[in-house]
Amino acid sequence: MDFKNKVVLITGASSGIGRESAIEFAKLGATIVLVSRRKGKLEQVADELKKFNVTTLVCQCDVSKKEEVKKMSKLVLEKFGSIDILVNNAGFAIYGSVSDLSIDEIESQMETNYFGMIYCIKNFLPSMLDKKSGHIINVASVAASFGLPRIASYCASKFAMLGFSEGLKHELKNSGVGITVVSPIMVKTNFFEHPSFENMPFSPTSLSAKTVAKAILKAANSPRLEIIVPSVVRSAVWMKNTFPYFINPIIGKSFKK
Numbered sequence: 726m727d728f729k730n731k732v733v734l735i736t737g738a739s740s741g742i743g744r745e746s747a748i749e750f751a752k753l754g755a756t757i758v759l760v761s762r763r764k765g766k767l768e769q770v771a772d773e774l775k776k777f778n779v780t781t782l783v784c785q786c787d788v789s790k791k792e793e794v795k796k797m798s799k800l801v802l803e804k805f806g807s808i809d810i811l812v813n814n815a816g817f818a819i820y821g822s823v824s825d826l827s828i829d830e831i832e833s834q835m836e837t838n839y840f841g842m843i844y845c846i847k848n849f850l851p852s853m854l855d856k857k858s859g860h861i862i863n864v865a866s867v868a869a870s871f872g873l874p875r876i877a878s879y880c881a882s883k884f885a886m887l888g889f890s891e892g893l894k895h896e897l898k899n900s901g902v903g904i905t906v907v908s909p910i911m912v913k914t915n916f917f918e919h920p921s922f923e924n925m926p927f928s929p930t931s932l933s934a935k936t937v938a939k940a941i942l943k944a945a946n947s948p949r950l951e952i953i954v955p956s957v958v959r960s961a962v963w964m965k966n967t968f969p970y971f972i973n974p975i976i977g978k979s980f981k982k
């Protein structure tokens with residue numbers, strides 16, 4: 726796909742997968758809108774993108790706050806008219822059992838990971854539909870297919886993201902606008918810097934953020950609902966959906982201390 730003259734908006738662009746995606750899209754000449762809460766970090770990413778000679782816009786915005794998303798989208802649409810690719814990537818997890826997490830901690834994951842995505846889609850989809858083109862990429866996780874112990878509320882937010890995307894995909898048929906979910910396994914990023922992960926009994930080593938960023942680029946032009954990274958994990962999802970009574974006890978045992 727030719728990304729020159731395309732406007733790509735990435736939430737959670739200050740770090741990890743979002744930052745790497747910004748770099749990969751910029752390499753291909755896209756205009757990049759960088760969105761997250763930490764303006765200083767976004768400005769550092771924008772500085773890094775200067776070498777690719779692309780237009781960038783830094784937008785400080787907490788996606789869990791619908792008024793902030795409304796304000797941010799107004800600014801972006803006034804500047805560019807519309808966007809071509811929306812990457813809903815902002816997200817986080819708090820590690821802990823349902824008994825140990827507070828209701829506020831459980832809600833906060835849903836507010837950012839799920840409602841943050843909804844607010845962005847609600848504000849940017851109308852302009853995509855008007856011009857009958859565009860693609861929404863929602864960064865979920867394999868946790869959208871497996872309910873895992875001690876990240877139950879995070880899994881719920883990603884299951885919700887996948888279900889919403891599946892429903893919306895049907896609605897978008899023949900509209901010219903596409904939607905694809907990118908679901909990676911564990912990725913080496915600051916995601917695991919949240920203090921709650923100190924209690925995780927296994928080490929979070931796996932994919933690089935760059936590998937996931939490349940899948941996000943692929944998703945921008947994909948007719949598929951979900952791209953699982955790495956693709957070999959698709960078979961595990963298939964096994965779980967086909968033989969849940971066999972697979973779920975194994976999953977539960979391997980993720981529990």
Ligand SMILES: NC(=O)c1ccc[n+]([C@@H]2O[C@H](COP(=O)([O-])OP(=O)(O)OC[C@H]3O[C@@H](n4cnc5c(N)ncnc54)[C@H](OP(=O)(O)O)[C@@H]3O)[C@@H](O)[C@H]2O)c1
Pocket residue numbers: 736737738739740741742743760761762763764766786787788789814815816817818837838841864865866867908909910911912913914915916917934
């Ligand atoms: N790392 C993994 O193992 C893994 C696996 C599967 C899926 N994922 C998903 O990948 C996405 C990116 O995570 P990552 O691994 O790249 O982690 P990361 O390095 O911690 O990056 C998370 C990004 O989300 C932003 N963010 C968090 N809350 C936000 C909010 N309320 N409003 C706006 N931006 C917010 C952060 O920016 P600010 O702090 O500047 O706001 C940061 O840029 C997440 O949705 C995560 O669930 C990660």
